[in-house]
Amino acid sequence: MTLEIVRLGHLGDGIADGPVFVPRTLPGEVVDGVVKDGVLGAPKIVTPSEHRVKAPCRHYNACGGCALQHADDAFVSDWKVGVVRTALAAKSLEAEIRGIATSPPNARRRAKLSGRRTKKGAIVGFHARGSDTLTPVPDCTVLSPRILALLPVLETLTVQIASRKGEVSYTVTAAEAGLDLAVDGAKEMTDALRFDMARFAQEAQLARLSWHGELLLTLAAPTQQFGDVSITPPPGAFLQATKHGEETLLAAVEEATKGAKSILDLFAGCGTFALPLARRAPVHAIEAVPDMMEALDAGWRMSQGLKKVTTETRDLYRRPLDAEELASFDAVVIDPPRAGAEAQSEHLTGSKVAQIAFVSCNPVTFARDAKILVDGGYRLNWVTVVDQFRWSPHVELAASFTRTDMSV
Incomplete structure (x- = not known):
């Protein structure tokens, strides 16, 4: 079916008459594909918009973290x-x-990532759009360099603390003294694991580590600067x-x-x-x-x-x-x-x-x-x-x- 995109919806999807929702398209574009349940999920762009650009992030096609990298900055x-x-x-x-x-690229100082074990190790990243599939994002154009540098470390951690079929959630915040990491969905804490996590926090140069909503340890106050005042937010604030x-x-x-x-x-x-x-x-x-x-x-x-x-x-x-x-x-x-x-x-x-x-x-x-x-x-x-x-x-x-x- 061939359709013309008439506008964008509030989630950034292109919308054709019907309505038919077509992800990652722009107004004025002519697209072709199969419509199922009001969605054309894999559009072929027949006539591209003048505002269409090559996505700056190599992960864009697989990752669901961004929705509008196919449009130029002026359009967005x-x-x-x-x-x-x-x-x-x-x-x-x-x-x-x-x-x-x-905000400029690679400026995000707070992010929620997911981690999952695989046969060969682990993946840490964002979910694909509308999917449980997890996409690694080592060259993400949104996250700050400090958070990106932690991703390989979190992959190693995921192998140790994730269950076979479960998924771990990591909330990472860049603080002045180091990264503030909150872990959810991991194994229950034991004395042995507590010892391992203390060593992990030191090696990863974390400021603070929280586990299932509870403070596990603080190596340095994860302060944030509001005006002339330094404050230490609670975990996950x-x-x-x-x-x-x-x-x-x-x-x-x-x-x-x-x-x-x-x-x-x-x-x-x-x-x-x-x-x-x-x-x-x-x-x-x-x-x-x-x-x-x-x-x-x-x-x-x-x-x-x-x-x-x-x-x-x-x-x-x-x-x-x-x-x-x-x-x-x-x-x-x-x-x-x-x-x-x-x-x-x-x-x-x-x-x-x-x-x-x-x-x-x-x-x-x-x-x-x-x-x-x-x-x-x-x-x-x-x-x-x-x-x-x-x-x-x-x-x-x-x-x-x-x-x-x-x-x-």
Whole structure:
């Protein structure tokens, strides 16, 4: 069957009339192949797009980690900005979109890899698209060189700790003192294995090793730098994917909260925004995970030259702050998970908070929440699109809101 691709879907797949989903194709391309259950899985490109390029990574055809390496950078940037614009338009919203900040190749400082034993050894890498097949990625163009250097070491480790048919999960984070490795799905810990893992951590020059969610050993504090403050996140804690992306988001948040004399940081994590903002104003940080709040508080107490930072452990989905609790803050920073912050946005419309810096990893839920804020008396001033997950369909953004009606 011959088809023409008319647009891309939210996962980066080409879509032809029907709809028929055709992976790794671009709008305007004519493709041929067999359609099964609404998918043309192995397309032959009859007429390529002018934006089609040779993928920069040699693993692209087999690996499912990236979805858009067959498109040139200009196309991907325009498409991601378009995803945000379309999400806003669906809610009848308009805003200045200040372009897109794309992280460079090999900048990913945090990754989740899988490991599996084979007859000849082991494979560590990413799954193929929609498959259990594991693809080794020694020349990945996304991961940082420090993480890439660990891959052969993890292959050796997988032979030792994986079951015959099971799969091990490795979460690797690049810290200043070394790599922070969290292992899941491995064999249960024994005294003998504990001894072996201590030796492994030393030989691999790890900063910290965690096993099934429990800290196994720390050889050096796996610190991260937020502004002028060093913090030690708990194992597996959230961290922006690239330093470039973090710096872009922070610059947007600082601009959106400029002049505020008291700041509330919601879904604060370990202090990505709270600690740098405390250089100029007191900050109250709220996060649902106690260990993250403890890390943030410890970092602040060990720092110098910052305003007061207070912390609160609280599930903002179950207990969003109401107007009375919001009354003492000039500005609010919100950086929720993909589900967004619908309930908290509703409460903000009943408050007198003058400035909101909204960070989102989901344009659709952001547009929903932005509509609530705009209908409740806020103006959406601008949006900066951020592409930390280069060559993936993932889109992030930061936005500025100001209250237009202070008589609330």
